[in-house]
Amino acid sequence: MDTKLKSKYVFAAWVLLMAFGLSGIFSLLTNSSRYVQGNYFQSQEFNSQMDQFIAMLNVYELYGMPKAEMKKQITVTDEEIEEHRTRYGNLAEQISNIRMQYEDQIQVANDTGNKAVEAVLKKERDAKVVDITENFKSDEYVRAKVVKEKEKKIDEFYKGLQSYQREFNNLEGAFKYYLKDNATGEVYTNLTISTGKTASDYLNKKEMYYLQDYENLQNNYMYEIFMPYNEVAEEILRKHKDRELTGQIGLSMHASEKNSVIMNYRDYQKGQTLFFGYLLTSIAALIASYFLGKRKLATVVGAFDQWKPFYRKIPLDVRIGILLTTLFFLLLSMSLINQQFVYYHENFFANVIDLIVSLIVAASLLAFGWIQLSFLSEYRNDWPKLVEDMKTTIVAKSYHAIVNAFFIKSIGFQLLILLGIVFAMGMLFVAVLVAGVGHVIVIAFAFGVVSLPLFILIMSKAGYLNKVLTHTEELAAGNLGANIPVKGKSAIARHAANINDLRTAVNVSNKEQAKSERLKTELITNVSHDLRTPLTSIITYTELLKTPDLDQEDRASYIEILDRKSKRLKVLIDDLFEATKMASGNIELHKEKVDINQLLQQALAEHNEALSQSSLQLRVTQPDHSIYVYVDGQKIWRVFDNLIGNILKYALENTRVYISVKAEHNQVVLLFKNITKYELGDDQGELFERFKRGDQSRHTEGSGLGLAIAKSIIDLHGGSLEIEVDGDLFKVTITLDQYA
Numbered sequence: 001m002d003t004k005l006k007s008k009y010v011f012a013a014w015v016l017l018m019a020f021g022l023s024g025i026f027s028l029l030t031n032s033s034r035y036v037q038g039n040y041f042q043s044q045e046f047n048s049q050m051d052q053f054i055a056m057l058n059v060y061e062l063y064g065m066p067k068a069e070m071k072k073q074i075t076v077t078d079e080e081i082e083e084h085r086t087r088y089g090n091l092a093e094q095i096s097n098i099r100m101q102y103e104d105q106i107q108v109a110n111d112t113g114n115k116a117v118e119a120v121l122k123k124e125r126d127a128k129v130v131d132i133t134e135n136f137k138s139d140e141y142v143r144a145k146v147v148k149e150k151e152k153k154i155d156e157f158y159k160g161l162q163s164y165q166r167e168f169n170n171l172e173g174a175f176k177y178y179l180k181d182n183a184t185g186e187v188y189t190n191l192t193i194s195t196g197k198t199a200s201d202y203l204n205k206k207e208m209y210y211l212q213d214y215e216n217l218q219n220n221y222m223y224e225i226f227m228p229y230n231e232v233a234e235e236i237l238r239k240h241k242d243r244e245l246t247g248q249i250g251l252s253m254h255a256s257e258k259n260s261v262i263m264n265y266r267d268y269q270k271g272q273t274l275f276f277g278y279l280l281t282s283i284a285a286l287i288a289s290y291f292l293g294k295r296k297l298a299t300v301v302g303a304f305d306q307w308k309p310f311y312r313k314i315p316l317d318v319r320i321g322i323l324l325t326t327l328f329f330l331l332l333s334m335s336l337i338n339q340q341f342v343y344y345h346e347n348f349f350a351n352v353i354d355l356i357v358s359l360i361v362a363a364s365l366l367a368f369g370w371i372q373l374s375f376l377s378e379y380r381n382d383w384p385k386l387v388e389d390m391k392t393t394i395v396a397k398s399y400h401a402i403v404n405a406f407f408i409k410s411i412g413f414q415l416l417i418l419l420g421i422v423f424a425m426g427m428l429f430v431a432v433l434v435a436g437v438g439h440v441i442v443i444a445f446a447f448g449v450v451s452l453p454l455f456i457l458i459m460s461k462a463g464y465l466n467k468v469l470t471h472t473e474e475l476a477a478g479n480l481g482a483n484i485p486v487k488g489k490s491a492i493a494r495h496a497a498n499i500n501d502l503r504t505a506v507n508v509s510n511k512e513q514a515k516s517e518r519l520k521t522e523l524i525t526n527v528s529h530d531l532r533t534p535l536t537s538i539i540t541y542t543e544l545l546k547t548p549d550l551d552q553e554d555r556a557s558y559i560e561i562l563d564r565k566s567k568r569l570k571v572l573i574d575d576l577f578e579a580t581k582m583a584s585g586n587i588e589l590h591k592e593k594v595d596i597n598q599l600l601q602q603a604l605a606e607h608n609e610a611l612s613q614s615s616l617q618l619r620v621t622q623p624d625h626s627i628y629v630y631v632d633g634q635k636i637w638r639v640f641d642n643l644i645g646n647i648l649k650y651a652l653e654n655t656r657v658y659i660s661v662k663a664e665h666n667q668v669v670l671l672f673k674n675i676t677k678y679e680l681g682d683d684q685g686e687l688f689e690r691f692k693r694g695d696q697s698r699h700t701e702g703s704g705l706g707l708a709i710a711k712s713i714i715d716l717h718g719g720s721l722e723i724e725v726d727g728d729l730f731k732v733t734i735t736l737d738q739y740a
Helices: 003-035 044-062 067-072 078-085 091-111 115-135 139-163 165-174 231-238 260-302 305-312 316-342 349-381 383-391 394-405 409-435 437-476 491-545 552-584 596-606 608-613 633-650 684-688 706-716
Strands: 175-181 187-189 208-214 245-252 592-595 617-621 628-631 656-664 667-675 720-726 729-737
Touching: 003 260, 003 316, 003 349, 044 165, 044 175, 044 245, 044 260, 067 139, 078 139, 091 115, 115 139, 139 165, 139 231, 165 175, 165 260, 187 245, 245 260, 305 349, 316 349, 316 383, 316 394, 349 383, 437 491, 491 552, 592 596, 592 633, 596 608, 596 617, 596 633, 596 656, 596 667, 608 633, 628 633, 628 729, 633 667, 633 706, 633 729, 706 720
Parallel strands: 617 656
Antiparallel strands: 175 187, 175 245, 208 245, 592 628, 656 667, 667 729, 720 729
């Protein structure tokens, strides 16, 4: 026999044995409480029959009473009288309702000339009006009506008892009882006790399948178990005083085999026998399937590898859904196999075909599920692949689609509303077509009032969106063009506004970039100029010192110039490095409590000689008391030094210079004001650029780094340094937090 064909037969036999074996395990899990852990007399089925018998025994034997006796015990309360009287409203409302009920009928009889019918209707109406009126006059009149209603309920109750009498007789034929009233000694039993014998001779384990002792049998009517609830009968029966009944109730071995209780018991015994036989056979099938598939199974499953590429194209969640569906139907088919054995044992041979079909279906589903599991098992050694495939599942894509749709909530909700309206219009159209052509006017109205305006609105939004997209493409191509008109407050309008802001930002960015390139060029030019000037002097005077016959006076002069120019070059280089460090924030501050008044005085004292020799008139305004700040005193002194140095270099001769210190709103504000000797440009921010000077000719000794260094120091302290130029007036404002 061909090896491949033989392997297929082996696989078919394996799945059949495995399916049958698993169905047995499934049966054990679902029926263990019925057949293994308990017995029939602990089952819900038997307890239900037992409860039903006790309920019927209470009503028919223990606490029963004749119909006439029950009717005598009817009572009517004042609340019941009032409820009956006002059940349909007050007197006026009830009379009005009666007249309205008969009005149309009487009018029709009158119009047709049928006087006899009209007279009968009026008589009925008037009789009811009189009856209702009497209800509101006499309690006894109403009481009699309520009694009749309750008597009718009692009649219904006893009619129900008669219909269930046969069922009670059936249960009484299976259950035997012997109960005794401890107070009166009265005995209730359905035993036929022979002379010289007692109840225990009949109610014992030899005579009974099941025997239950009762110390105090409860007065539990529960007749709703076997017939509809009747509140009138329930109320009267509840008035019975409970008796202390003791005794036994048991299931007799001598009951007829045709009795429903005994038949259920026999069915249970047969089912239990078949269940254990079925369970043992299924275990044997599992063992056989293990040895049969131990060697051949992997080879047979591997024959399906050709389908793996197609299987992998299916989204992971769909594959899992198919596997779970397969598992569900597998469990369903196993349940059907289980039922053939456990519940349909009397017709077992008649159900052989059903059993075979269920087994084949279960085996097919098991094979299909097994192959799916073998394909999915590749993820065990490839977790990254599993994570990647989870991202492409339909659930993940749907989730991201919904999230993205509501990323801008207004668009998401607008789309939801529009789709809802479109769906509603479609449903309305279908409903109108089903109703008939006569409802075309409804379609026309819906189209004119809802659909057409909605269509125009959608087209308008689409046109506006196209305009925004066109402007965006132009902006991406570098053509800034004009701003997009912003219409309304929709998400598209906000997007248009954002595009306009982006266009403005690009414009500003282009200008800033151009300015940055210009400042970069100027920086390089200024650095080259400022460094080359002292360097050129150093080179020139160094060459002059090489002259052999140079006299001592000239040599000393040249050396003094070299010393001054080299120190100038060192200052420029040091300032450049310091400005760079300040701008990058790569500097350590040593903060402490400092009196800003005293620090400013020290800085002024350092420049006292220069200020005295200049033609400037210094005006300093300071408070009498100390003002403290938490700063690095050395760095702040450097700020003052730079600003005072700038004043000496760039202030116009014979003018006043104002310096003030004041504290306001927990802050310290310092002002430095002077009149400049050089014209300043319009862009005040450029004064903070490195190597930028007030004199564009660069004839002064400044490095152009003073303001840049000063601003960096103040920024590092969390303060602000601002420049204001008004014509030739130059003002610097420094703000620092006051130390509390």
